[in-house]
Amino acid sequence: MEKCKIIFQPEGKRGEFPPGTTILDAAREIGVDIEAICGGKLTCGKCQVVIEQGEENLSQMTEDERRLLDKRKAGKNYRLACVTRFYGDVVVFVPEESRGGEQIILKEGVEVSVTIDPAVKKYYLELPKPHLKDDLGDFERILNALREDYGIENVDIDYEVLKKLPDVLRESDWKVTVTIWNDREIIDVEPGYKAENVYGLAVDIGTTTVVGYLTDLRTGKILAIDSMMNPQVPYGEDVMSRITYAMQNPEGLEVLNKKIVEGINQILVNVCKEAGIKPEEVSEVTIVGNTAMHHIFLKIDPQYLAVAPYVPAIHRSHDVKARDIGIKIAKGGNVHVLPIEAGWVGADNVAVLIATEPYKRDEMCLVIDIGTNGEIVLGNRERLLSCSAAAGPALEGAHIKHGMRAATGAIERIRIDPETFEPEYKTIGNAPPRGICGSGIIDAAAELYRVGIVKKNGRFNLDLDTPRVRVVDGQPEYVIAWANETAIGHDIVITQKDIREIQLAKGAMCAGAHILMKEMGVESVDRVIVAGAFGNYIDKISALIIGLVPDVPVDRIESVGNAAGVGARLALISREKRREANEIARKVEHIKLAVHPDFEREFSMAMYFPHMDKKRYPRHEEVLKVRGAE
Structure with missing residues (x-):
């Protein structure tokens, strides 16, 4: 009997x-955790999944299934995993609310000392009331008070604010x-004294995750943090697949843009609820992300990023009215998008730089932001070089047989006895293992090589x-x-194919x-700074x-953890950091690896362990001894 392929996104x-x-049985079989409280009795409706491809290969929807989906207001292509059977190849997306294991996303990173000087500030005014001998316009009355009380001149007023001003x-x-905003435009007018309530939201749009930080703009304090899987993931795991989706579908860019805007608005609602404020009290949002995420957020066609010479639509930072892009903060509120370095090195890397500040150091620093698309910067106060390396999703668990995101039950640490070859492992939440997350994958590769199970060239040693x-279906593997x-x-297990990935x-x-080091003319670096949530957990x-x-x-x-998120927060509370961001983005020399x-x-040389x-890693034997002595 010919089998049917199913892929879970x-x-x-x-x-x-x-x-x-059934989709649920398949999910359980390969370790995809889908919420199913009722055990498939069609009473809870928790196991909703979205059918991305192969809808024609599914069993017909029953009235009971339809009733539960209607009750939970499911949209198009939603099915219940517990009763939906597949008779051909299908691709299924498991929404956040249907996942049994809560993903662990690092939300804090390196802290940087900075003088607080946000672009958004509030001023309390007590205005003289107009009368027959003083019929000055409302706006001009405000301008006079700003000049007399605070020495502020030459500001304009947002149209939406002007409309509500008289009332x-x-x-x-x-x-x-x-x-x-920015000493030049009134973006809100509120009744009474509200000068102490100044809020902003910093957002890091990652290819896989999105994190938002609600921040007090007067103190720089984080009031609430929320995160989610990037809602664009169903349309492609990586940047290129999303660009392809935008190119090949007439409404592709519209769909991708709508998804990320909706996601940011949901984060906005969540953090405001936690902090006890309303979304319309937030005055500004800062955005960082790779160049493709940057373009899609701004609804700029990303197709030209995918072809030589990989030119972005804009390099410098950009400000746009929140209402024009659909972000539901104050009506006159601003969205500040940080600058990008090049077609494949985006605003997220600029944010990492203003957080880690290699351009203020004497030592030669290598800054690596490990993610689906890895960015690398080498340099110091004299010179900075950057490049983008397509690391792919393997280090985050995708394309690995038992790879998974960092959620409860994921194996995150592995050690192997060099004599017995028996492993010890630790899982997130100390739960029974369900798969291996990124840090566990790195550990597995390192340990398999260290004890001789995997050779220098990555091949398994089958003489142990x-x-x-063991060998299964012609492929060597190690049972963790x-x-x-x-x-x-x-x-x-970890398979030969996994090692290859x-x-x-x-x-x-x-x-x-190493190419950046060669271009810089150095054979070694003084410090390696590993950024990114995933990088924070790597041994x-x-x-x-x-x-x-x-x-x-x-x-x-x-x-340094999620340094991109830290950079987004710094840009939110410091105009000097915004200036630095634009300056550094243009100072960095981009090297196109391709x-x-x-x-x-x-x-090809770096493929070896x-x-x-050997001259590239003179301390390697010493490192192996340190691990062996642990």
Whole structure:
């Protein structure tokens, strides 16, 4: 009997099953956690999934299923996983609310000292009431008070604010708080004294996740944080697939833009609820993201980013009215989008730079932001070089047989005994294992290589006396957890194909770093700064063992967490940081790896653990001993 293929997004897990298998049974079989409180009795309606492809290969919807979907206001292409059977190939997206395991997303990062000087400020005014001998216009009356009380001149007023101005002034007995953006425009007028309530939202739009930070603009304090999977994930795991979707579908750009705007508005609602304020009290939003996310957010056609010479629509920072782009803050509120460096190095990398400030250091720093699309910057106060390395989703769990996001039950740490080849592992939440997340994948590769199960070239050593190493369907694999230990009822393994995916990802990052070092004329770096939520969880020694980062002393590897989010917050509370962002974005020299004459050679050498050239990693034996002594 020919089996049917099913793919679950956003994790990218896949499997083949007999025709007539329910989506829920398939999910359980391969470790995709879908909420099903009622156990498939058609009473809870929690197991909603979205059918992305293959709707014609599904069983017919029953009245009971339709009733539950209507009750939960499900949209087009929604089905209940517990009763929907597939008879051909399908692609299924599991929405956030249907996932049983809550994803762990790092929301804090490096802290930077900065003088607070936001673009948005509030001023309290008590205006003289008009009368027959003083019939000055309402707006001009405000201008006079601003000049006399605060020395502020030459400001304009937002049209929407102007429309409500007469009513607000008279209803408040001419005592109001005005919000001024960038010393040049009144973007809100509120009755009474509200000068202490100044709020902004910093948003980091990642390819996989979106994080928002509600911030007090007077103090810089974070009031609330919220995050979610990027709602564009169903349309492509990576940047190129989303650009392709926008190009190949007439409404593609509109769809992608709408999804991210809706997601940001949901984050806005969530953080405001937690802080006890209303979304319309938020005056400004700062946005960072890679160049494709930047263009899609601004509803700019991203297709030209995908073809040489990879030119973006705009390099410098850009301000746009929130209402024009659909962000539901104050009507006159502003959205500030940070500048980008190049076609494949975006505003998120600029945000990382203003957070880590390598341009203010004397030491040679390598800044690596590890994600689906990895960005690398090398330099100091004298010179900065950057490049983009297509690490792909492997390091985040996709394309790995038992890879998963960082959620409860994910194996996040692995150690292997060099004599018995038996593993020890730790899972998130200390729950029975369901799969392996990014940090566990790096650990697995490092440990398999360290103890000799995987050779320098990435191939399995099949001459070892251990049941953990075996060949299944012609492919070598290592068993990390036996079926009876897991939450999915199956062995959790690392396969030869998985190792290959890891080699490709780490090879791209390593090659990018070494090309930048060659262009800079240096053979080593003084410090490696690892940014990104994923980078924060990586074991430094494991990263050195496989050659994910250049050879440096362990204490010179610094994890700074979600530095892009920190940079977005800095731009929210500091106009000086905005100035720095525009200056640095133009100062960085971008190196295009795809056309660099040394890339193919560097990439092929970097595919080895830790590298084909031993001279590149002179401390490697020392690092292996440190791990062995742990």
